[in-house]
Amino acid sequence: MLSLLLAICIFVFWYVFYPQALSYQEQNQLFLWSCDYFVEDVSKIGGLADYLGEFLVQFYYVEWLGALVIAIVYAIFHRVLSGIMHTSLALIPCVLLLWYMGDENVLMSFVVAIIIAAASYLLLRKTSIWLDIIVLPILYWLIGPIVWIYALLRLLYHDGKLKVNIRYMALVAYMAVMHIIAVVVLLNQWPMLSALFGTNYYRVPLEYPAMQFVIPAIVVLLPIVRIEKKWFSLVALLIACVLGFCADHYGYEKDKYELIYQDYLIRNGRWNDVIKRAEKYQVPVNFSSESVNLSLAMTGQLAARMFTFYQSGEDALIMPRMRDNTSNLPSMEAFYQLGMVNEAMRYAFDIQESILNGKKSGRMMKRIAECCIINGRYVTAEKYLNLLSQSLFYKEWAEKAKTYLGHEEWIDTHDQWGRIRRMRYKDDFLYSYPEKHKMFYILFNGNTDNKMALEYFLGQTLLNGDTKLFKEYLPLAERYGGYSAVPYGYQDAWQCIEAHGNLPGSSYANYVNRMMKTSKSNTDGVSGASMINH
């Protein structure tokens, strides 16, 4: 009953409050339904836990399904733990796990490994010690160093009671020797600590969060606590509730998850939702500025409302390349929608390669395949589409996309690919991030229907404080923007420029003044007055 209640809470927690976390996890892997994929995973130490973890995470593609999968996993975890400790106490490791999973780099393989270790103990606790000579290496190979949970439970508990059996010390020594041999011989392509603590529980190498040790320790030690009175059970429940509150409060960093939420909405093309959320709260960083600006552009509001939202500076439309798997997501999406196909592909490729545990990304691979299709690189596109066809949730899309390969007319008339083909650059030259306003202008100049490029160009001139350029090219907006009147944002910027930045209530003036202050503090005395540059 408690497991069911836990599962319901977990389902609501993920589905209602953190669907973006599911999307984030899913986009950092690409699970393939192929024999090769299975063999590749299980041929590594801890590989079965990896495989099962990735298998489960693939379902996060559909939020409710993902939340249901996690709920079931937690219910199983609780049931298994209830077999080795009191059912109320078993809630404590579950809640700690929920806390730990607030760290977006925790991998599902960690959860799977603990469950397998505890379940194995439950299943084999009454068997002979001699069986462990075989079980331990097999379990170690399948789930990695978390097997120590199994070994220590075997050492510490007999007939449901704490009773250290000296014979089992030999078993622990056996496990230790085996572990060291594996670290030295089989895992020599890893730093020593990674090899010791597990290479597949956490996405970031050389980082070993305390919770990675605390949770297994709790699982091993908590069965010591015997609950014989009802009130004690209530105390355990209360502790679990308090920990649950702490998990949500301290484990899930508000701003981080707000940004992940923005990306989740962008991924699903929910542009208006991005704007609505930003109207209530916006994290003051470039990632958020880019997300909101892209959403404004996609809904035809960029010219009017850009500066009514937080703008981080010159990087508020497009960010320079960052070497991680998240920062450049809005830039990548913006490039794609603008028709800057090569840049979209570059960012998507590097985002994928920045996934620190070496996994591919279904979302990025799909985008790379789209870029290849748009650019007519059909052989390469086919390679990606064939891989995506081996997945559960990208398969249908990939199969359909494959029918387009080589069919120029079909692609030209495709809603998105055809539009991007028409919008992309006509000439070839080298991209320059510092001159991105020029990049936007050339893009627009190649196709004056590309209103988004025009708005990005004018927006970038304003972000740069290049008001001369803005004024010079504003007539383009009147001519090609398709506006019935000059958008409010441009009017505001114009008036602000005319008033030399001294325009109370002006959104652009607020931006300029903020930038000037930032510039002053950053350059220690160098004037930022040149921000408004006639």
Place this chain on the structure above:
Amino acid sequence: MNKIYNILGCLSLFVCLVACTKQVTDPQMQITKPSIFPDYVGVTIPADIAPMNFSMAGDEFECIDVVVSGSIKGEMHVQGDYADFDIDEWHELTRDNKGGKLTFTVSALKDGAWLQYKPFDMMVSPYSLDDYGLTYRLIAPGYEVGGDIGIYQRDLHTFDESKILHESAVPGQCMNCHTANRGSADEFLIHVRGTKGGTVVQQNGEQTWLNTKTDSTKANMGYSYWHPSGRYIASSINSIHQSFFVGKDRRIEVFDTMSDVLVYDVRTNQLLLNPLLQTSDWETYPVFSADGKTLYYCTSKPYNVPAEYDKPRYSLCKISFDPEKGTYGDRVDTLLKSYEPLGDRDSVSYTYPRPSYDGKWLMYGVTDFGNFPVNHKEADLWLMDLKTGATRSLTEVNSDDVDSFHNWSTNSHWFVFSTRRSDGMYTTLMLSSLDDNGKATKPFLLPQRNPKKFYHECLWSYNCPDFTKDKVKFDARKASEKCLDGERKQVTIR
């Protein structure tokens, strides 16, 4: 782990074989040779190479039946989803027919009917390839992030591949080519780039981690090449950058904003500089001649890159080198002038010279401009006869796409190079042999157990290939520790 993978692979193959064992009955004779992947029709292979497995190029075939007959002796017969030859039997057949040829009769089952194609030949070269295999870097053909990069070695006589150094051992760092002294398995260097960067030189099983940047040199050692004696390493020092095209046909241009050439004395831990090699021009890709008495390199006038990215054109030069004293000659000779016409081009760029170890040939790359041929569709391999100075394009091996980055086998009768001919994006490796007259044979794609599946799904580019005489033994754990602790032996200037 590789063995487990192989065992499971064999099991699945067994299942496939069981599923496809049929008699070739009443085949419809075809007048053409079969269209197979990889295109092994008419290639020349060394005896003892890994089995040259292949599939029908199209996906419409249910089964393939292959009979291989040796011109001198022996026969093999396989049937399955693809032609998968037993390694031992294959080796025996190729050994028995060294200097002869193998004739392949291919039948393929399509819509329940067998089609039998005109037989094709595969020549077995009289030149052996005794090296253990190849070393190369596997990297996603990305842009600025190395990702899950690694340096690997591959047994050319089987399908065994193993890691020499993987990114997992040095997290967050990038690694450049494994550069060995004439295919030595125990005399090589690897550059590691990143916050914990450095150059590891391994000799006699000992790793030495170097900081190769000094106050007098503007960057770390880059493209390197060993002196045959093992005492010196010629190297460029480059400031390498890349820019990205916005159009649909090209992706990346890599260029230097400065580069010089120098020699590192391994014994004294000193850099040997010379004003002729540290000019305001750009010098790069130094290599020693087979006798170690000449240093070849490429040089270009400097330009304002990236704005003038298509201007630099590299000439091929040489300067003498005295290995006894570690000194250079006082004159630079230009062997190939970039500003002179080549065919229908007014000027070209010469890059990546590689002298054969027998001293007869110099193989190099030719592109329209720049020094990084792997991104140049027009990049081709050329060959110079070092006795006569005569040059020619290696049309036997070149393709319409990138052909670049080559290295010689230790007996100088085989060479490996990377190419993007398969899809224009992923580099693969091809091998070819060269006879005593400098005539190359049709190259063949590096064999894989199931090549069609492998290459069609492979998300790696093969980079900087070279031969290795024996299996490289490298302590990756030790390298990991040394790399991450950041301690480096500082090189000095002589």
